[in-house]
Amino acid sequence: MPSDRIDPAQYESQLAGKLAAFKRDFADFGLPEPEVFRSAPLHYRMRAEFRIWHHGGRIDYAMFEAGGGDKKVVLIDDFPAAVQPVCELMPRLRDALQDCEVLKRKLFQVEFLATHSGELMVCLIYHRPLGEDWSAAAQALADRFGVQLIGRSRKQKIVLGRDWLLESFELDGRTLRYQQIEGSFTQPNAGVNRQMLGWARRQAADAGGDLLELYCGNGNFTVALAPAFGKVLATEVSKSSVRAANYNLEANGIGNVTMVRMSSDEISDALAGGREYRRMKEIDLGGYRFSTLFVDPPRSGLDAATVELARGFERILYVSCNPATLRDNVAALHDTHEIAAAAVFDQFPYTLHLESGLLLKRRRAGG
Numbered sequence: 001m002p003s004d005r006i007d008p009a010q011y012e013s014q015l016a017g018k019l020a021a022f023k024r025d026f027a028d029f030g031l032p033e034p035e036v037f038r039s040a041p042l043h044y045r046m047r048a049e050f051r052i053w054h055h056g057g058r059i060d061y062a063m064f065e066a067g068g069g070d071k072k073v074v075l076i077d078d079f080p081a082a083v084q085p086v087c088e089l090m091p092r093l094r095d096a097l098q099d100c101e102v103l104k105r106k107l108f109q110v111e112f113l114a115t116h117s118g119e120l121m122v123c124l125i126y127h128r129p130l131g132e133d134w135s136a137a138a139q140a141l142a143d144r145f146g147v148q149l150i151g152r153s154r155k156q157k158i159v160l161g162r163d164w165l166l167e168s169f170e171l172d173g174r175t176l177r178y179q180q181i182e183g184s185f186t187q188p189n190a191g192v193n194r195q196m197l198g199w200a201r202r203q204a205a206d207a208g209g210d211l212l213e214l215y216c217g218n219g220n221f222t223v224a225l226a227p228a229f230g231k232v233l234a235t236e237v238s239k240s241s242v243r244a245a246n247y248n249l250e251a252n253g254i255g256n257v258t259m260v261r262m263s264s265d266e267i268s269d270a271l272a273g274g275r276e277y278r279r280m281k282e283i284d285l286g287g288y289r290f291s292t293l294f295v296d297p298p299r300s301g302l303d304a305a306t307v308e309l310a311r312g313f314e315r316i317l318y319v320s321c322n323p324a325t326l327r328d329n330v331a332a333l334h335d336t337h338e339i340a341a342a343a344v345f346d347q348f349p350y351t352l353h354l355e356s357g358l359l360l361k362r363r364r365a366g367g
């Protein structure tokens with residue numbers, strides 16, 4: 001996203017356009033008026049990644065713009081979508097890389113990750129194997145800028161300090177802490193994420209019973225929602241995210257969550273009484289009184305087995321990054337569930353992407 005498209009003067013109109021499209025998409029399903037959660041108009045992205053463009057002996061950050069059949073390279077001087085510490089680091093880092101042949105040679109991509117707690121990580125990705133000369137130069141760079149620095153190339157990952165950051169912020173009077181591991185999913189817009197967590201907590205406040213969570217990532221919602229429920233069973237497919245989630249449960253003193261590394265179709269199969277899963281051996285599924293299903297799937301939405309699993313729940317709290325697949329899933333559940341609350345979260349300003357949340361409740365007989 002070249003920075004000329006990031007125009008705070010257009011913030012309200014771009015959001016209004018997306019909100020109108022969302023309301024149109026769900027008009028057939030009795031959508032209540034959505035609560036709207038805005039982003040900061042600038043400096044909202046915690047992650048940013050850029051290709052490195054080598055030209056005439058110098059390097060620049062670059063992005064590719066699709067246009068016609070060709071991709072057009074766009075050099076990036078500044079990227080005001082990124083949070084301030086990333087914006088400030090970008091030119092200083094580029095100049096330092098420019099001045100150091102061993103750090104610059106065959107550098108392909110640079111990725112930034114920041115936290116509101118004030119930590120920064122930089123991952124440098126190369127098209128060549130990295131040796132000790134790289135590590136020495138990279139260590140000096142990490143010390144100079146006070147960042148966690150990682151070097152990657154094919155089948156190689158060099159971590160000079162940590163390959164994770166520790167985020168922390170206040171939510172409803174609690175200080176929440178989250179390990180965020182390099183390369184694993186984290187919500188890109190931390191300000192909007194906090195608003196999503198608050199909204200989800202309000203929808204769950206009077207649910208009671210137990211919670212089943214799918215696609216829990218590093219436990220972003222799990223940590224926020226767990227105190228509202230008796231017990232929680234949380235599942236996620238990515239190994240590193242499960243590791244981070246376990247760390248985060250402990251770091252936040254959460255004792256009522258059981259984490260299992262399972263894909264959504266595996267857990268749907270297990271709960272439907274399908275085959276026995278070794279990873280579920282220690283878990284007494286019959287001991288749960290699930291009132292609520294919480295899902296935050298990837299763009300592809302829920303698969304058919306997971307939709308059928310969802311149908312059995314009184315309440316489905318659904319956070320989605322893709323209104324199209326959300327709409328398909330809501331349509332599939334429409335005969336059994338109605339939309340009780342809706343929200344849109346502007347995680348991705350100045351793009352067509354919109355994050356949203358729905359609370360679906362089981363229809364009453366005759367309703």
Ligand SMILES: C[S@@+](CC[C@H](N)C(=O)[O-])C[C@H]1O[C@@H](n2cnc3c(N)ncnc32)[C@H](O)[C@@H]1O
Pocket residue numbers: 185186187214215216217218219220221235236237238241262263264265296297298321
């Ligand atoms: C949109 S992210 C949400 C993560 C988390 N809820 C958060 O707020 O950070 C979707 C997550 O689903 C996981 N995932 C993708 N496909 C999956 C599948 N088939 N079964 C279970 N988890 C899956 C990804 O690893 C990712 O962590």
